[in-house]
Amino acid sequence: MGDLEQQWRRKGATLSDKTARKEYGLSQDEIVEAIRTGKLQYRVGSMHGNPWFRLLRGEVEDLVRVSLGEGHLEERQATAELAHVDSELRRLRAELTKLEEQRAELTARLARGHDRG
16 A cells, blocks of 8 residues: 555544634635645545545645745644643543542442441
């Protein structure tokens, strides 16, 4: 398998055109133009009959670096990472709350068992 094919298969190496717009601040027109001019490779995906472009993250980052600057790229990456961290914290807090409730229920059940014995 060639290096390019490995890039397409590697976890996290690709993203959708929608994610590229959201994470990097590109417009759909910029993405289509970069595809047309050969700056971005793509594969067409489809979900529930809706087509979308799958892009290589490294190429998208190179495009952003050249067109919008390194500072913009770093800011967008930090913003995306912060959103991911915030999301993970919310998930962990919810899990902690659930575990604390489960612990309280088990502790109460054990206390009731000791009262009977």
